[in-house]
Amino acid sequence: MSRHNRHIILSEIGQLGQDKLTNAKVLVVGAGGLGCPILQYLAAAGIGTLGIIDFDVVEISNLQRQVLFGTSSLGKNKAEAAKTRLEDLNSEISVIAYAEKLTYQNALELFNNYDIIVDGSDNFETRYLVNDACIITNKPLVFGAIYKFEGQVSVFNYQNGPSYRCLFPNPPQKDAVPNCSEIGVLGVLPGIIGSMQANEVIKIILGIGNVLSGKLLCYNALTSQPSTLKINKSAKQIELVLKGKDNFNKKQLEIDCEFQSDISIKDFLFKDNVQFIDVREAHEQPKVEGLEITQIPLNQLENNLDSIDLSKQKMIFCQSGIRSKQAVSLLRNSGILNCYSIKEGALEIIDFINSRHCEESR
């Protein structure tokens, strides 16, 4: 009995269809919550060449939803760890792991080697990079994205259909939409959405059914209700991307999601070699006392970079934790590393310092 027998005995697939799967080359961007189920089903289905690009390593908090990994994968690169698991799942396919970040410099060359690109990334900058690279290399893009209990699925750039920019022309303002590491996600949700993405990939390769092109499927796991919205193509948006084709590989990624930028005062109050920076306006109360603090209002930060102590870890705070985040991205964009946003506001920081002092004097 052959491995793919249950496909082959379906009249809609047959040996001919299975051969199409064997000859297909699919690249999955990101081996996280979405990437794991996508890769698992594509490998099991016998996609002949499966590429995985991910720079990140497996952490224990990933295991709640990233089902390709186990305790033995902790600390390993996700693309490599996924490859190990997938080769065990299906030894008849070729799995290629790219343990690196997808960038404007490597995207076009990489995409050219594949027939279909699947987006399982976790940030807007990569999503727009993937979309634009798919337009330039003329590859269909199987898109999926999640937020808490809700997911979106679509197929872009398929047979002259709309692209992601036809739906959302530009990325939202920075930090406007939090990601999973900040807000949490129902573990099974990426399993559902990623499986839907794998299904679209297989339909495209086999040429059966209706591909989810020109439509956005929205799924709510709490109500189990799907709704499908029609997306119209915007020739203008696609032309804009094509116009930027020659400068594409000169662009730079701005985000730096390789380390967590949000931290709690509880973890850092008594560490050495720290510069605390208050980015509130001078008149804002209450003042934080008992710590050495550099005061630079957010709107003057850019002109006061020389007040930043490059030899120290920068802990930035404000009234509520929002401006401090903006300050971190501003500093990072200026090439200053080791900047963290304290998620607590000034009042909570003071409360924490006071409670620690009480404990010490007891």
Added chain:
Amino acid sequence: MIITIKYFGLIAEVTNQSEESIDFSGRLISDLLNTLYAKYPDLKNKDFQVAQNQELVSESTEITGQELALLPPFSGG
């Protein structure tokens, strides 16, 4: 006219509900948005698209349908 508005993702958190019906007499999607901005000031800083009768529309589109949806982008993976 009574219209039903569905809210997705972050937008449902701003409006504190996933769906509501309102009696609305304005002409354009932009008129409806202004009404919603007055009701939910935080909506102004959010990115979203509007769908009317399951089709994405622009702010200058006339309101013809009875079901609208406010749809934000998701980035999570």
